Structures are given as C-alpha cells and as structure tokens.
Amino acid sequence: MHKTILTIALGAVAVLAAGASAADRITGQSFATRSEVYAPHAMAATSHPLATQIALDVMKAGGSAVDAAIAANAALGLMEPTGNGIGGDLFAIVWDPKTQRLHGYNGSGRSPKSLTLAEFQRRGLTDIPPHGPLPVTVPGAVDGWFALHGRFGRRSMAQNLAPAIRYARDGHPVHETIAYYWDRSVPRLSQWPGFSEQFTIDGRAPRTGETWKNPHLANTLQAIADGGRDAFYKGRIARTIGDYFAANDGFLSYGDMAAHTGEWVDPVSTNYRGYDLWELPPSGQGIAALQILNLLEPYDLKAFGFGSPEHVHLFVEAKKLAFADRARWYADPDFHPAPVAKLVSKDYARERGKLISMERALREVQPGTPGQLDEGDTIYLTTADADGMMVSLIQSNYRGMGSGMAPPGLGFILQDRGEQFVLKAGHPNSFEPGKRPFHTIIPAFVTKDGKPWLSYGVMGGAMQPQGHAQILLNLIDFGMNLQEAGDAPRIQHDGSTEPAGQATAMSDGGEVDLETGFPYGTVRALMRKGHSVRFADGPYGGYQAIMVNPHGGWIGASESRKDGQAAGY
Template identity: 75%
Template sequence: MRRLPSSCRHLRPLLLAGALLCAVLPAAAADRISGQAFATRSEVIAPQAMAATSHPLATQIALDMLKAGGSAMDAAIAANAALGLMEPTGNGIGGDLFAIVWDPKTQKLHGYNGSGRSPRALTVEEFHRRGLSEIPAHGPLPVSVPGTVDAWFALHERFGKRPMADNLAPTIAYARNGHPVHEVIAHYWERSVPRLSPYPGFVEQFTIDGRAPRKGQMWRNPNLANTLEAIARGGRDAFYKGDIARTMDAYFRRHDGFLRYEDLASHQGEWVEPVSSNYRGHDVWELPPNSQGIAALQILNILEGYDFSKIPFGSAEHVHLFTEAKKIAFADRARFYADPAFSPAPVAQLISKGYAAARRAGIDPQRAARVVQPATPAQLEEGDTIYLTTADADGMMVSLIQSNYRGMGSGMAPDGLGFILQDRGEMFVLPPPGQTSDHPNAYAPGKRPFQTIIPAFITKDGKPWVSFGVMGGAMQPQGHAQIVMNLIDFGMNLQEAGDAPRIQHERSTEPTGQATAMSDGGEINLETGFPYATVRALMQMGHKVTFADGPYGGYQAIMRDHEQGVYIGASESRKDGQAAGY
C-alpha cells in the first residue's frame, strides 16, 4: 500500500497526535492514543476454518467454498480469482503466483513457484536498438509469461477437492452481475488510469467512460467472465494453448510486443522446497530465489543475536538494529537473488547462522552504515500485489501471494480477455550496449526475473503455527521479519502484530535495472506511532528518517491454536480486507 486514500486522511491528525503522545510513553508496542497494545480490531477466532484476504467479498467467497466441503486450496483459488476481478490494482490472471501449503496428510510444507519467463524472441539487442538503457515500466517490453493460471491448476491437482469450475463460478457471477468497488482499491485505480490509458485495451476494459470506478460504484467485467468460463471448461491449456493464448499472441504482434503463443504453450511452474531458519525456537519458512523470501531469514538470523527482551519495541536501538540487518540482507539480495536456472544462489550459506554471526559483528551499535557490501566468496565457503491465507477443518493452511507487479501491471490488456499482463520484466538488469553482464539478474530470453512476491509460514515443534504475508515490493521481507519479531520478541497477538507501526528502509542497492549502489545509508520511513525521541536518536546515529505516507504493505494472517483446536485470523487495517471464519 503506497499511501492513505484522501477519503481516509481525516485519520492523519489522530495518528500524528498518537505519535506525539508516544514520545512520553514507555517505548513499547504502544497504541498511538492510549499507550496500550495497539490493534484496530479484535482477532477473529473460529473452530472450523478461516480465511483472510484484502477484500471482504473475496473472504466470503473463500468461506463459501470451505462450507461447501472445499479444501483450503479450493478456498484460496476461489478468493484469488475474485481478487483478480475486485482488486485489479494488485493482481490478476495476467500475473504470477507463489504459495506455501501445509499439508496435514504429509505433515509438511510444500512450495510452488508460479513465475513466468521472458519472451524468447525478445533479446538484449532489441532493447538497445530502441535506445533503451533500462527496461521500461509499462507497455509491451516488460511483459513476461503469466504464471497464475498454471499455478492454480497445479496446486488444485494436489490439494483441491471441488471442481475448478466451482471455484471460479462466484467470480464469474460477480464479473457479469457486478460488485461495488471498495475504498482503497478505488484510490489506486484512480491513480493508475492516467498512467495506463495510452496502452491498447486498457481504457476499453478497465475504465467507465475513461475514468476509474468510484468507491461504491458497481463494476462489471464480462470479458473476464468469458475468460474464466473458458478456463473452467478447458483447464489450464485453455489459457496457455487455446484461443486465449492465440489472442494474446495476435495482440502483441499488432502492438510491438514479443510475447508469443510458443512462450505461453511451453510455460511450466515448478514445485520447490521451502527453506527455513529457526528464530528463537520457531521455524520461519520462505521460498528460495528467484523470489526475495530468504532476505527475511537473513534479517532474522542477524537479529537473533540481540536480546530483544531488553530492547523495547519502538526504541532507537530496535529500529537501528533492524535497519542495519536489513541493509546487509539487501546487499546480498542485490548480488545473489535471481533465476536459479541461470545463476544458482548460495542459499544454504546465506541463511546459515555462522554467516549471520559474521555479518552481525560488522554492525556498529551506535552508527548507521552508509555503504554495505554483499557477501564475499570467503564468507560463503561453508559447506502492488495481494496476499491471502486460508485454513480448513482438516488442518490444511495455504499462504498465497499473487501480483501483476507495478500496480495494474504493464497496461497491456489483450482484446476482449478482461485482464492486464504483468510488467515483472522491468525487474531485470539490462547491460549497456556492446557489453555482457555477469549479474545474476541480467536480462536473457526465456528467463524468470527477480521476484518480490513472497508467502511466509511459521512452524513450531514441527506443527503449523502461522500462515502470513505482507505484500508491497521491497517492504515484504522487511514486513515478514517485523511480524515475526512482533509475535515472538514483543509478545503481540496476531492482529496487534500487523497493526503495530512499521519500519521501512529504502534505497538499498537493488537487483534491478534501476540499481545504483547505496552510498549514503538510504533512509528510514517510520509509520506514525514511533516516539519522536526515537527519531531524534536515530538521526544522531546518522540515519535519515522520514514519515512516508503509507508504503508499509498489506498483511493477512492465520494462526493455529493447537491447544484449543481453533484458528485465529487477522487482517490488514491499512487495506479493505477482512478475516472471517466459522
């Protein structure tokens, strides 16, 4: 989430007043007004099943699937399809998908990497021929193969109970009959229209008379209904090998693009093993590169060496240590995270405790680092997006994240299909003309770009504990680490852990075409709620501190209480979402 909608800005003075009061309160997970633990609402508790998504109607669809005998995976797919219609500002079937699933039958976690590859016909030389030094953010060139539909069917084949047609039916009905647009979504939709209107098919399919739908206005997308009906009838091949694929091919040939039928027909996602690191007796799980999940594990490994029972939440020491750990993890992220088929990352070494200890030793407890280098070979010698989570009565829990990347994606909306293609290819590094690049994330045809979207999971004593995620670009691993700390170090409940004010550090070296090495220490964005005494102390340490207007992500979570046999749900107060169960 980038900023608070204008219609919600009456809350700003209240939040800022809370920040002022926090300056004289004990540094804890303080409410911005009263000094008590801060939560916008109670946790949701239910005995049978739970769903938490960024849209109330999607949450209700998930519950309907569960009540009808569907699994947590059926519910997750149904909710994801609904969000593609209802929250096109963050996701859709033109994007990619990653998931972590707790399977009660095997008593283990399974991971799926549903990210697509760059077009095989698009070469580095073509970018240079067009005079480009970076891959553009919008239009046909950053488009990569959409992996979501393949991921749906792969995940459903292993974990689904109900027919896929049943899972897609509620969204098809809403697409035909309409649904009212919610407030935060309307805000981002309005921001996207001027930027994406020049691209073919966008205005015709994603505006009402050339403008974004307003809050509360009914929105229909019959083209998407037709596309989902074709997928319901014909399966994944209807999308990747049928008329939908041929329509995409013809569209990009007409509009100076390179995505071809052959790219779609050859697409295949992959099952991957989640990786973990233990944080104070809890195993935190992420997916390996090409996603950025292991950055959260690197941050936590470094922070585990500090005693946060003696470091209050919101104190300068808390924020400083978190920020310095993030800088280290992101230096490695820029250097090593990429498509492992082209450049395997040393994952085991990067998330090892020994490596974390070595990097921790370089943190100055009193001073902000201005420059941070990635790991050296000697140190490694040791042998806009949506997030949702569901859980069912059998104990299956699904952690799923899906995105078009930059807001509503590339803006490229193929004729009559009702969805926009992602612009994930913008994340590649483009080498200069006449030069080759050994950067792991350098552009190549048929390659998966670096991915920001990451689902997460926590187990304890071999049992599922929390399925959660925090969407929002580079905020995601930072948000994951903060949620884990809030739950384990600061003793917050599931809703408090998401509502507590967040930290975001910006301007680390990035693994993308816009990459420039951090040379000034970057800047810390602090959400309202941190004491001004903390801000002053951080500035004295050499940090640049700003109060940014809302780039703090979107959180959903489900916790399993094994003792009581219930699920606990939480939903992001900064979005339109809802957690609900039965």
C-alpha cells in the same frame, strides 16, 4: 496510499470511528485497531471482504483450503485489479496435514524467447520501461491454480471459479482503497491498447461504491473452467495474447505461453528463538527475511522494547546487510544459482553481523564475497480448513495494474514483472530470453516444533521481507497478539542496492520511513546515529494472517491499512 486512509490506519495514534485511539482499547493491546478473529472450523483472510466470504463459502461446501484460496484469488483479480489478476504470477506455501509437511510452488513466468538484451540496447534503453509491451513476461497464476488444485483440491475448478464469474457478470461495489489506486493508474495506462475499453467507465476509474462489471473476464474464466489449464496457455486465449503483442510492438508469443511451466520447490527456513520461518528460495526475495532474523537474533530486542532507538536501528542495519546480498545473489536459479544454504546459515550471519555498530548507521554495504559463501502492488491471502490444511498465497501484476497491455476481449492486464531485469550483461539478474526475473512477491509460513503455527504475508515490493521479519519480532519479542502485530507502526528502509534496474549501489545509508506511532525521541536518536529519517504515506505493505489456536481452531487477522477482512466459521 490515500492520506485519509492512513489517518485511520496508523499505529498507536490512529483515529478510530468513535474518536478514540487504539491505545484506549480496554483489552490492553495498544496498537490493535480491532480484535483478532476466532473460529472453530475454518478461517480466511484476504484484502477484500467479498473474497473472504467466497473462500468461506467454498470451505463450507466441502472445499479444501486450496480450493478456497483459488476461488478467492480469482475473485480478487476481478475486485482488486490494482494488485493482481490472471495476467500475473503466483507463489504459494501449503501445509498438508496428511503428510505433515510444507509444499512450495513457484508460479512465475519467463521472458519472451524472441526478446534479447541486444534489442533493448538497440532502442537505447538503460532500464526496462515500467509499462507497455517490453516488461511483459508469461503470466504464471493460472498454471499455479491448476498445479495446487491437482494436489490439494477437492471441488472442481469450475466450482472454484463460479463465484468470480458470477460477480464479474452481475457486478460488485468497488472498495475505497482499490478505487484510489485505480484512479491513479488510469492516466498512466490509458495509452495502451485495450486498457480504457476494458478497465474504465467512460475513460475514468470506477468510484468508491460504484458497481463494476467485467464480462470479458467472466468469459475468460468460464473458458478456463470449461477447458482447464490448456484453455489459457494453449487455446484461444493464448492465441489472442500472441496476436495482440505481435500487433503492438511486443514479443510475448503463443509459443511462450504454450511452453510455460511453474515448479514445485522446497521451502527453506531459519529458526528464530524456537520458531521456524519458512520462505521460498530465489527467484524470490523471501530468504532476505531469514537473513534479517539471523542477524537480529543475538540482540535482546525484548529488553530494548518496541519502538526504542535500538530496535529500529538494529532492524534497519540488518536489513541493509541482507539486501546487499539480495542485490548480488537473488535471481533465477536456472541461470544463476544462489548459495542459499550459506546465505541463511547462522555462521554467515555471525560473520556479517560484525559489520553492525550500535552507534553509527552503515552508509555503504558490500555483499558477502564468494569466498565467504562458497557457492509495486500485490495481493496476499491465507486460508485454513477444518482438516488442518493451511495456504499462504501471494499474487501480483507487479507495478500497480501491470503493464497496461490488455488484449481485446479477455478482461485482464498482463504483468510488467520484466521491469525487474537488469540491462547489464553478466549481472545475475540480467535480461535473457526465457528467464524468470527477480521476484518481490513472497508468501511466508511459521512452524513451531515441526507443527504449523502461522500462515502470513505482508505484500508490498521491497517491504515484504522487512514486513515478514517485523511481524515475527512483534509476536515473539514484543508479545503482541496477531492483530496488534499487524497494526503496530512499521519501519521501512529504502535505498539499498537493488537487484533490478540499473542496480545503483547504496552510498548514503538510504532513508528510514517510520509510520506514525514511533516516539519522537526515537527519531532524534536515530538521526544522531546517522540515519536519514523521513515521513512517507503508504509504503508499509498489507498484512493477512492465520494462526493455529492452541485451544483448537483458528485465529485470524487482517490489514487495517487496506480493505480486507479476516473471517471464519
């Protein structure tokens, strides 16, 4: 992340516009860079102010929270192509006030059916490349929009897509963080056909404040608005995609597009001190957050205090244990079902928790055994409407702007999610035709006594389950408000055994990244326990949240590390 942005954003010593630090705010929330947002009727929190306003306009016009989420997501694909777009996948959790229950949707796509593990081996590859045609999988976002709309939409899809179409034709000013990441992506992706023509201005990225238009995307969204889901998966758009990959050493075909279906799934949960955190089951990594919380629940984190050596050490050790299981068990359940119920059980956490020492950091961690079990860029948004519907939605092209593969005249880039496959036969996440890769993007939802309490997410690769758990620790154990919980300095542990790539096992304990704001005494104490602590700009994710106001209406918060906004009416 851009270092000047980090200077504005980081923790208790963040420098605000007036020259004061967050600790000087008169409210007493020492980490909050701004106040929570309160509204009586509806709320939206996204990573772009214009997308937030679009969501509110949709709900003011009678649309549901799902309509608002779709409209905002379509706009973000235009306005923040560094993190998402209709060439990527989508996951969502929806609270339905009519049935008083949660609904989950896995809108991820599968690998091309004509591409095999043998083809990668023939090319002498040990990892799937991050860009180009080989990591491309079927984009599931548009299917996700229509599935969600079919159950919970009130306005037409043409109405929902109209704001994004208008901004794509008329233009909008590019925001600061987005411009920074766009500029970083152009040198890497310009070699791929169609990228420079559709995603640069004379070969460069648009600059902060410069107007960006994408008429090709406007035409594509209009075709979807007019022709529905099949216009994307079975019409001219799908044929253009198939022809483009056939001409550019690719494997994604019209048949792959036409065969795509996402699926409704049941969210899974664990209870942490009276609050139920809900995540989607694999192929995503959401249950890692549940495992982390189960491992931490026996400890009195409130007594240790935020930023204490014990707080950071216990969190990092719990993350190591959860991620060892993540590397071993999380994959497409159609190919390798995970023992989800056992992995998120309290009994399993008690057994695994015996590996945690208060004195020394774990250097190596093995996953739980079958005998015990029996069995790089994203957007997150959340909306809530006047009827009580809440949406937690996450959408991504995976690494940066995706594969760089931009079919002519369509105005979007295909995702590179297939990079997450392992090129090793027999691994749960091994590449196979027609298989969904391990997924990092995860929405979250919290209920209290069976009632909705919080819709939130923390985007950012492997940071996501770490961020989900940290937000709840901040709210429940450390008593922070919704904005402060997101602005407080974060912990990221890096170096665990991964479920993707060559899946190299952790042998040195990994690295602990700490944002500015943790006491130096904590850093020294962690080093004494054997942790390797380092400084890193930017890998700490991006947060949006909406909480139910116990006095009526909604509370919203938005990530200070990005360009976003929480707003309501």
